[in-house]
Amino acid sequence: MSLSTTRTRRASTIAPPATLTALPDLLLEPLVRAALQEDLGRAGDLTSAAVIPADDTAAFRITARDQGTVAGLDLARLSFTLLDPGIRFTPLVDDGARVAPGEAVARVEGSARSLLSAERVALNLLGHLSGIATATATIATAIAHTQARVCCTRKTTPGLRTVEKYAVRAGGGINHRFGLDDAVLVKDNHIAVAGSVTEAVRRVRASLPHLVAVEVEVDSLDQLEELLEHPVDAVLLDNMSPETTAEAVRLVAGRMVTEASGRITAETAPALAETGVDLLSAGWITHSAPVLDLGLDH
Incomplete structure (x- = not known):
């Protein structure tokens, strides 16, 4: 399941785990x-x-x-x-x-x-x-007492992305975007080149079809407040502490899906999940899992 939301989607409406469907x-x-x-x-x-x-x-x-x-x-x-x-x-x-x-x-x-x-x-x-x-x-077990879900990233083995993302679903997680072509994720380097969060979002909206979901990465509450003037579908809260993440979730107030990332493990996940964030994304579950x-x- 790729990130697919509307701009009015509430945090509490993230879909529950679906029945695992075999790949053909x-x-x-x-x-x-x-x-x-x-x-x-x-x-x-x-x-x-x-x-x-x-x-x-x-x-x-x-x-x-x-x-x-x-x-x-x-x-x-x-x-x-x-x-x-x-x-x-x-x-x-x-x-x-x-x-x-x-x-x-x-x-x-x-x-x-x-x-x-x-x-x-x-x-x-x-x-x-x-x-x-x-x-x-x-991770899914560690955060089962919260509304949060664990999701993967594009940090996959070349040629094996489809089956690795399937394995994430088998483990109780959900999938982020499958590639560069099925959703927009504006990251820090995009913002740096564009000059600001506002300008990056403006350019995205000027060029995208209406059905493509948009997520923007922010690494500070100042950037988040700028984004909240032009809310998109989802916001990625990058490398924020649980305390800062909780404040970010409060500021978003359900106007965007919230995703936290940054060295998330079964030990660190509960504190982040308990902030009320919707998603925890972890690259290591595909690129470095034993x-x-x-x-x-x-």
């Missing part, structure tokens, strides 16, 4: 094919071909080594079935499920050679996305 295979297949091609190279899996007879079959479970939130099961499925359509992949949980150490998330059966050849790609993708979902869930350790067990 049409979007996922190119990513998985590229990963398989990278790993198989020019000659395929030399080790499995040498060690395992062609007609051997096997059954494995994909098991969580740590506690976390699962995301990316369809990518894991495609890693196996694009390599060998005869493989049977059975998910044992849904994306978004919280799992404990030792819990199986899927079962795979079929050609032993094919299973081991696809193993690393499947686990790389599943572990990476589950790590993002797990990181997101830590993987969830998963293994293929016989």
Whole structure:
């Protein structure tokens, strides 16, 4: 869900979590094919071909080594079935499920050679996305007693933005804009070049279609007060303390969606969320989230 608001939207109307909708295979297949091609190279899996007879079959479970939130099961499925359509992949949980150490998330059966050849790609993708979902869930859980929601940014791995933002949703977060073309975010450097908040907003309004949402970043209450003379859809309160954020939320008084950013973690998020801000945005949940350790067990 990208930021999409009206200028009269109240803070309390941020939508509740939606049912997680799976991404279509049409979007996922190119990513998985590229990963398989990278790993198989020019000659395929030399080790499995040498060690395992062609007609051997096997059954494995994909098991969580740590506690976390699962995301990316369809990518894991495609890693196996694009390599060998005869493989049977059975998910044992849904994306978004919280799992404990030792819990199986899927079962795979079929050609032993094919299973081991696809193993690393499947686990790389599943572990990476589950790590993002797990990181997101830590913040979502920490602020569950407030109205605030955690959202991601454009700080994503090149080529993986769609699936990484999906993983954020699986972890209980929501998505910011997907790219430069689906919403306007006027940041500090835009304001510096334009000369002022007022001039930046004037230029945006003079050039944009009426359905494009606009957000402006401010780093002080003075800039916020200037913006309030020309309110837009959302305001990004950058690197403000909880005390300053609370005052900013009071000044906005529901005229714009409020978003706080700046080194937000599960430890720092509650104090910011309790100010009444609508959104907490965190880049690290996509660009630096530790993987969830998963293994293929016989």
